[in-house]
Amino acid sequence: MEPDLFTAAAEDRQAKEPGASPLPVRMRPRTLDEVVGQQHLLGAGSPLRRLVGEGAGGPAGPASVILWGPPGTGKTTLAYVVSHATNRRFVELSAITAGVKEVRxxxxxxxxxSGGYGRETLLFLDEIHRFSKAQQDSLLPAVENRWVTLIAATTENPYFSIISPLLSRSLLLTLEALTDEDIRGLLHRALSDARGLDGAVTLPEDAEAHLLRIAGGDARRALTALEAGAGSALARGEDEITLPVLEAAVDRAAVKYDRAGDQHYDVASALIKSIRGSDVDAALHYLARMIEAGEDPRFIARRLMISASEDIGLADPQALQTAVAAAQAVAMIGFPEARITLSQATIALALAPKSNAAYLAIDAALSDVRKGLAGPVPAHLRDSHYKGATKLGHGEGYAYPHDLPGAIAAQQYAPDEVHGKRYYEPTRYGAEARYADVLDRVRERLTGE
Structure with missing residues (x-):
């Protein structure tokens, strides 16, 4: 095999001068056993294990693998590990800067x-979702003929961003955001490992907690911040990365926020109550605290969707559509851009007219059902589309509303036990005032009062 002289030189330099490379690069796992998190992909007999030749039969597996997950979850790392473990020639391209010419x-x-040295090539293509359809098409012959082992990485939903022919020929592996425990283990390894900081500094609990918050499940961000803090501490002649030193190094103040404790629920509650109270500035403050603390953007989006129905409802029917659209956008783009989408939705909901009538209506109806007020469905409303229904009198006397003026039929719809009950009591705020006027007219027609 022909050696890769540039790679060999770089590895030799890194071995002799660990500080020559950034900490995330130095701490990059060399085997699958060193990979942090993603245990659902690393079990015995998994595709990744087979791809590196572990288990019976030696190297095997797909010619194309798509790794889908948030930033900093190990997509590039896994590609390096597979290449190193199988002695494949490793080539990395970014779809941001590369095109069809570079791929070919x-x-x-x-x-x-392959023909001259018998050495296989692993092509790692980062940000594949940025490739156009034509650019992705250029990969198909190489994948089909196994000229390369393709490992492509994406942070966007591949079902939307990757062409079907390539997707159908690839093994799709979904990477999960790293947990705080995953990041904590990685930090401890970096502090003590000879490839990392080799025990030069220590990290107290409050500084570690801050690192976990600003990492937000991103291993690369955590190690970069750790290196910055270590460099700052050592430059001051100190062997401890204190919280003030770390804050100054990463230029962020520690946000008092515990994603697993009371602060998590307190801040989330304050966000929703500020929206309910129409204080847009307070709502944005709490939103910023959640974002800065590394809160899952999907959790925030879910809370906004609930607020849109619970606190706004039909006072502004567009509010729920805005919140749902925001949740879909957040799932597709992630941080950091998702902060803009969440801000837009938060502002729209805070400034929308408010009504909890829909919330009160369903709870009142549920209360009656739970009390046993759930009598039989009136005979004229029962299903009459089966043999024998007519003999039972089902559907008999049903008035079809579309055949009547105004498409309203004055007949009993609710069971006797709750006939005449009024669950929905609209407000006169925003668009719900129109619904209130409509409801008054409808109820008058239904009851004949």
């Missing part, structure tokens, strides 16, 4: 390497 050059080179 890699494929041509891979075919020469």
């Amino acid at each position: 050059a890699v494929i041509d080179s891979a075919r020469r390497e």
Whole structure:
């Protein structure tokens, strides 16, 4: 096999001068056993294990793998590990800067390497969702003919961003955001490992907690911040990364917020109550605290959707659509851009007219049902589309509203036990005032009063 002189030189330099590379690079796992998190993908006999040749039969597996997950979850790391473990030639391209020309050059080179030296090539393509359809099409021959082993990484939903032919020929692996425990273990390893900080500094609990907050499940962000804090501490002649030193190094104040404790629920509650109270500035403050603390954007989006129905309802029917659209956008784009979408939705909900009538209505109806007020469905409303229904009198006397003026039929709809009950009592705020006027007219027609 022809050695990769540049790679060999870089690895030799890194071994002799650990500080020559950034901490996230130095701490990059060399085997699958060193990978942090993603245990659902690393079990015995998993595709990744087979791809590195573990288990019976030696190297095997798909010719194309798509890794989908948030930033900092190990997509690039897994590609490096697979390449290193199988002694494949590793080539990395970014879809941000590369095009069809670069892809074809890699494929041509891979075919020469395979024919001349018998060495396979692993092509790692980052941000594949940024490739156009034509650019993604250029990968198909190489994947189908196994000229390269393709590992593509994306932070966006591949069912929306990757062409079907490539998706159908690939193994899709979904990476999960790293937990605080995953990040904590990685930090401890970096503090003590010879490749990392080699025991030069310590990290007290409050500084560690701050690192976990600002990491937000991103291993690369955590290690970068740790390195900045360590450098700052050592420059001051100190062997401890205190919280003030860390804050100054990463230029962020520690946010008092515990995603697993009371502060998590207190801040989330304050966000919703500020929206309910129409204080847009307070709502944005709490939203910023949640974002800065590394809160899952999907959790925030879910709370906004609930608020749109619970606190706004039909006073502004567009509020729920706005919140749902925001949740969908957040799921597709993630942080940091998702902060803008969440801000837009929060502002819209805070300034919308408010009504809890829909919330009160369903709870009142549920209360009666739970009390046993759930009598039989009136005979004329029962299903009459089966043989024998007529003999039972089902559907008999039903008035079809569309055949009547105004499409309203004055007949009994509710069971006797709750006939005449009024659950929905609209407010006169915003668009619900129109619904209130409509409801008055409808109830008058239904009851004949």
